[in-house]
Amino acid sequence: MIETPAEAEVGLRERKRRATSRSIQFAVLELAAERGLDQVTVDEISRAANVSPRTFFNYFPSKESAMMGENALVEAPALIEEFVAAGPQGDVFDGLLELIQKMALLGTGDRELHQLRRSVLKEYPQLFAVKVAGMRSFEGVLAEAVERRSGADAADGDVSSRSRLIAMLAITTMRHAWVRWAENDDSGSLADNLQASFHMLRTTL
Structure with a gap:
């Protein structure tokens, strides 16, 4: 490795x-x-x-929890507060990229382990559903963090909706990077793939 x-x-x-x-x-x-x-x-x-x-x-x-792997959200609060503290003056997607890269390292950047888990979990749909629920929870955490970082009035529905959209885009971009990394042994590190996918997001928007 x-x-x-x-x-x-x-x-x-x-x-x-x-x-x-x-x-x-x-x-x-x-x-x-x-x-x-x-x-x-x-x-x-x-x-x-x-x-x-x-x-x-x-x-x-x-x-069952060992099969699914470590939950980076357990160790993430300090990283999320660091992201929020950067405030609205910083680029939110740059901040999200840095946050997700750090959270990825709390879990694993181990391609072999990830590939084995994907293969085995196909036989356990109930555990796969738990993984999906965890991703939805992560999306909610990111949306709240983006909203807090903006410093805008929390009662503003547009701010809340925009924050949710940004979080959804970040999650989709993270999944794009993860799939490229997991399915291609020559794709470089997970951090490199995250960087490339976020760059692709910027050039697409």
Whole structure:
């Protein structure tokens, strides 16, 4: 796995945490692909990941959540407040690009893991629905952050509607980058694809 410059700046403790999380996610996905999630126990996942069950539960509350991966929104509040604090003077799409790039690094820029998850989750539509719901929640969080960053009167319906539109465009652009990155091994890093997709958005609008 190729390390990006941003990942290289992460502290040792965080690097170890990500490595453990990755091992757990790979273990549950591979075991589920082989035998089905219902036939796999947390003890088996822990052994395959070379961690204790206690460590497993320090990272994920259930084997289903481990299959879906880490939720970047859990760690995102500080990043969102940083985005809001930039205020209306900065370009909102530049700010959203930076925010989404940072949030992507809180999750994973691991193409191999992402491809495996996409493949396995096709057999679990109920978990895929949870992923979709999470994306809708993220859209709402972004819309609120854009509105707050604008500094406009919250009672202004046009501001709220415009903020929602901006958030929807950002989410669609993020998905565009994610698909290009996940489906093409030669497409560069996730951060590079986000940069390219946001540039494409600007030239299209």
